[in-house]
Amino acid sequence: MKKRTSKLFHGLMALLLVVSVFLPALKVSNVVKAEELPASSYTMKTVSKINNNKLVDGAKYGEGKFYLQPTYSFPNDVTLKDGDYMVYHVPNEFKIEKDSTTELKAPDGQTTIAELTTSKADNTATVKVTNAAYFANLSENKEITALFTVVWADSVKLNTPYQINIPGDQVYTLTRIVPDDDPTGFTKWGVQDSDDPNYVN
Numbered sequence: 001m002k003k004r005t006s007k008l009f010h011g012l013m014a015l016l017l018v019v020s021v022f023l024p025a026l027k028v029s030n031v032v033k034a035e036e037l038p039a040s041s042y043t044m045k046t047v048s049k050i051n052n053n054k055l056v057d058g059a060k061y062g063e064g065k066f067y068l069q070p071t072y073s074f075p076n077d078v079t080l081k082d083g084d085y086m087v088y089h090v091p092n093e094f095k096i097e098k099d100s101t102t103e104l105k106a107p108d109g110q111t112t113i114a115e116l117t118t119s120k121a122d123n124t125a126t127v128k129v130t131n132a133a134y135f136a137n138l139s140e141n142k143e144i145t146a147l148f149t150v151v152w153a154d155s156v157k158l159n160t161p162y163q164i165n166i167p168g169d170q171v172y173t174l175t176r177i178v179p180d181d182d183p184t185g186f187t188k189w190g191v192q193d194s195d196d197p198n199y200v201n
Contacts, residue, residue, distance in 0.1 A: 027070070034084050035085075035087055036084075036085055042072050044070050045073075045168045045169070046167060047169070048069075049069075050064050051065075052067075055166075055174070057174075059172075060174070061175070062178065065151055066149065067149055068148055069146065069147045072143065073143045074143070075142075077138045078142065080129050082129055083129065085129065090123045091167075094150035094153055100120075102115070102146075106134060114146075125148050129158075158178060159176075161174070
């Protein structure tokens with residue numbers, strides 16, 4: 001009787017061991033994992049500016065800050081998960097100056113829906129979903145807009161035109177210059193229009 005009880009006890013222990021090993025694995029497999037979203041799952045458009053002026057193809061710019069504002073738009077039937085993310089690769093001609101993390105808000109300006117992380121080492125800006133419930137309640141207009149700044153990369157030579165492909169925008173031909181002294185301060189950011197000195201390209 002004791003041997004039978006002992007065998008039964010060992011059998012139950014073995015069963016519990018198997019369950020304890022495989023049950024967590026089964027639970028994990030049922031959890032929808034966050035991931036980097038493929039470019040095919042969204043559209044992305046970028047507004048590119050310098051000192052609040054839209055970039056002009058063929059223009060020459062000094063040492064100002066360039067503002068890149070990508071907006072990610074998702075199909076109405078998409079399901080966004082907390083942790084899903086998109087990586088914006090900054091063109092080699094520009095560089096991110098410092099690492100930073102910023103909360104991104106919904107159009108109401110109050111609800112936090114995502115997080116922007118800039119990486120100086122990788123020269124990237126990553127947008128990560130942090131409020132899946134917000135998007136789950138939207139039937140349309142599922143969008144995330146980010147904004148960050150970049151400057152000329154150290155490798156960009158002066159007075160040399162560069163073809164710069166800004167993701168989500170277009171290919172610009174831009175030239176880095178050292179502006180002439182200008183008491184108005186305009187040329188710190190760009191090049192004055194020859195016909196209208198109040199306009200900065």
